[in-house]
Ligand code: FES
């Protein structure tokens with residue numbers, strides 16, 4: 001169902017009606033809940049969020065990461081990953097400053113030891129550590145998995161919540177490459193809005209993408225789906241009178257697919273059939289900081305710049321986006337449009353970002369309506 005077909009109901013929705021994602025896009029009569037700026041983190045703790053690249057932590061390696069304002073230790077045992085609160089149960093020392101040898105994670109302060117499941121196995125100051133003390137000292141650990149070259153953590157266990165499927169990222173015939181995670185001193189919704197925005201290329205990317213970009217965007221089709229939305233548009237060639245467009249600047253079809261809450265892919269299909277898929281996941285550190293995990297994949301025999309050159313170019317483009325996001329006020333987009341606003345919006349330029357804001361509110365509503373989260377609010 002396209003937005004154009006539903007302009008009356010979607011963009012002018014009444015306060016007392018919300019669409020239901022789980023059952024498809026339709027309206028149900030229910031009062032819309034009031035959200036606070038804490039609501040997104042409370043809801044999103046059930047989702048999987050990236051916290052590290054697998055390649056950045058070798059066996060025996062430790063790292064720290066702040067997710068939803070909680071400091072985590074990420075430890076790579078020979079048998080797998082451990083993600084836990086980065087505070088020793090004894091005196092709160094950061095375990096990520098400790099060591100991991102022979103399957104034993106050791107706190108740097110008094111040497112308490114932990115296994116790959118977070119169980120406390122030894123208290124060196126006691127000859128015979130009592131079982132109850134060991135039991136009390138279990139780390140507060142979280143479900144963790146490795147996929148798409150990244151380590152993912154779910155801070156509130158919910159087996160029904162899965163990662164979005166992107167088969168191309170795991171197809172050995174494709175070339176898949178994660179980029180360097182990039183800290184944005186801006187809220188995660190600022191980053192998502194930036195990734196969905198197509199009218200900033202000529203300005204924010206004047207020295208990279210935007211040499212020949214027009215701020216006028218092509219006609220796009222937005223479709224609301226069970227778990228998010230997608231946008232399809234023909235993307236014009238970025239050509240100048242003096243320069244023929246390269247492969248990546250040539251005309252192509254563009255599909256932007258947002259899997260709520262914060263997993264968005266861009267698929268480019270070129271005239272010769274080659275394809276490129278990029279993903280951005282701004283993993284929330286605090287309400288006003290996120291780390292953008294991202295990757296790109298190109299189809300077999302991609303006739304264009306080598307993947308490494310594409311990656312270097314994408315790093316420059318992302319940095320230009322980072323500067324824009326870090327210089328917006330406020331640092332995060334207000335959740336409630338009536339309290340501070342989403343800005344002066346224009347169509348079609350802001351339609352996609354506006355779709356995200358509206359869908360994200362509806363996602364929160366759906367999750368809150370589900371008893372598991374409602375109890376914690
Ligand atoms: S604080 Fe970790 S062993 Fe004492």
Ligand SMILES: [Fe+2]
Nearest residue numbers: 194200205321
């Ligand atoms: Fe950009």
